Amino acid sequence: MKLYILIFLTAISNLTLFGQSNGTWTSFWNKDTTLIGYKDENGVVKIEPKFTGFTSAGKFENIIAVAEEINGSWKNYYLTKQGEIIGRDSLYIFDNTPDCESEGFIRFRDKKNDKVGIFNKSGDIVIPAEYNDLTRVRNGMIIALKGAEKKYWDGGEHYRWIGGRELLIDTNNNVLINNFKLSNNLNFFSLAKAASPNSDTIRKSFLAVDGSHYSFVDFEKEFIQWLKNDLYIKLTPEKLINASYGTITWKSPGGWTKTSREKFITDNFSILKNSLFEILQPSCEYFISKGGLNPFMFNGVEFEKYFNNCGEANESIYPTMTIIITHKNKKDLSQNHYEFLRTDDGYKLICVTIRNGEIK
Structure with a gap:
């Protein structure tokens, strides 16, 4: 008993x-x-x-x-x-x-x-x-x-x-x-329904079975529009600071380093601006890659919202958009990376790798 x-x-x-x-x-x-x-x-x-x-x-x-x-x-x-x-x-x-x-x-x-x-x-x-x-x-x-x-x-x-x-x-x-x-580029949380296709150039429209049109923002088109119509217009150190995350992670000679955005942008503004503006040149070889925040580099309470319950990057809401610029010469090939995180306050520069110039 x-x-x-x-x-x-x-x-x-x-x-x-x-x-x-x-x-x-x-x-x-x-x-x-x-x-x-x-x-x-x-x-x-x-x-x-x-x-x-x-x-x-x-x-x-x-x-x-x-x-x-x-x-x-x-x-x-x-x-x-x-x-x-x-x-x-x-x-x-x-x-x-x-x-x-x-x-x-x-x-x-x-x-x-x-x-x-x-x-x-x-x-x-x-x-x-x-x-x-x-x-x-x-x-x-x-x-x-x-x-x-x-x-x-x-x-x-x-x-x-x-x-x-x-x-x-x-x-x-x-x-x-x-x-x-x-398509991995569509933002499903940007859904808009209308009787006809959406005319916004950063949206992609689809005919629904009920006869209406569903449209979604394309992350890459949204990012490029923001770069060219906002960030690149009269770019100043202050403007780039405001378009950056609180700390910038960058590849230094000693490995990955984190520096406050104010110091990093102030110390390296000229090289950052010149490199970012390269993509406006017809001869520039570059592409934009959509991904997710690296959980090994960006962890702690402040980054929790950018990952799901299994620690995977929440790319469906907060993707990263990385500008990858390729430089070639007869003996070598190098690439500069500028990674922007999509946040609730817009895209923010969060990680930088520059291989053909000195940053500090």
Whole structure:
């Protein structure tokens, strides 16, 4: 009887811990950094360390992908804040990393048909596994690939999709736009709907199934417009300082260094201005690369908003746009990099590499 009571009380305790799901839980390691558990914002342990390092969620809001050893074998599944286990052995994995919650949704892959679907934060299937692939949810929208064929190469470890249709759907699996070509440059949080295509040159418009037109800002076009119509107009040290992050990370002879924007811009304004203005010359060889903030170089509380719960750069809202200028001579090739972070206050210069000039 005592044993029965102990087991009953332990079960009730575990249910209570999971049931208190308000707030964000944070991951922590056990003493020998082999297993991961979760604590609430007050430091109360909600889940004792039992998950392997394959569990990538540093923060637990609603639903996460986890892996643990059970009776000598490795098991993976999705876990909700209420303690419900779903999607056993159905993790969506890309580049050896399981999916991360986005806007209360997470992708899964059905191994039986090799198709992808989506769970909501409660573990309910809101998008059935009927698509070849899906993007994460961005502003309630998902790009879906359907009817494609998987082609493998190099021994069957890597593949690409051939054919099929790309659609824009919502989280209720409604098709919003047919023939929606995947583009990493579109800002889905800039959605505008109208009866006719948007005339703004930095927007891309699509005909929706309801006859309206959806338009989205193109990050690269937005960035170039800002450079040429704003930053480059009467550029002064003060103006460049205001268009920079609080500290500038730059490649010095001794390695990567961080300097206050005021000092860095003041000390190097001439070379920065001359180099940035090179792209206005027809002979300049350059390109602009969209990416995300480097989590190893930019960490701490001030940068948390620029990453998701799994520590990945939040490129869908805060991408980086890097100007890469190439210089060639008979013996050598060098490239200067100017990385701008898109913030709530506009684009800010945050990282600089200059290889054909001295900066300090």
